[in-house]
Amino acid sequence: MKKNEIICPVEYSFQLLGGKWKLPIINVLAKSGVIRFKELERTVVGITPKMLTIQLRSLEADGLVERKIYATVPPTVEYKLSTVGKSIKPMIEEMEKWGLYHQSLKG
């Protein structure tokens, strides 16, 4: 998909949240508040460190996630939703309602 061809505003949300991992990550961040990389890796079932890094960087670049580094040994990095990231919640809830509704139709 060519990322720069946004066709309608709705599509914009998909540009930012699409792919296999972004929504699961945001869901975890929404529930946990602040969380470290390794803990995130454990909580988002099935994700590899590589994909977690890529997705977090992408979310960070879009201003949805904030990253805070502590100069400790071993290193500590914490992630949390930004203000904009938190504003996604109503949308996610609506998507969740619809997803559950549609799943229930198929038994």
Added chain:
Amino acid sequence: MKKNEIICPVEYSFQLLGGKWKLPIINVLAKSGVIRFKELERTVVGITPKMLTIQLRSLEADGLVERKIYATVPPTVEYKLSTVGKSIKPMIEEMEKWGLYHQSLKG
């Protein structure tokens, strides 16, 4: 993306609506009610007949879109949202609100 690995209910919506074209198509269908293939091709800016066919078949298989064939010459095929398809509207509106909000942040 492995289509059968749904991680959270929210992700379910992305399985059904993800990709470049499905939301634009559904948006047009939501506004027009009933529409023919060629008219759809003209309205969804930039789509090719091939992609339109693939996406419509996929949406049909997921029960979001209904297809009605008339045995005329030349052939007539009409598409419209199913009841389930129409149930997406609140979710799309929420996504549209958020998309517009986030776009406005970037000026």
Added chain:
DNA sequence: CAGCATCCCAACAGATACTG
């Protein structure tokens, strides 16, 4: 711990030409 680098494959998407 928190990552980056490399290689690889499958799915997605576009262009073009053709058909009932």
Added chain:
DNA sequence: CAGTATCTGTTGGGATGCTG
């Protein structure tokens, strides 16, 4: 009109191994 067939290129995602 409403598609299908074929070829081709791009992107997303996985596996593995290595580093500060």
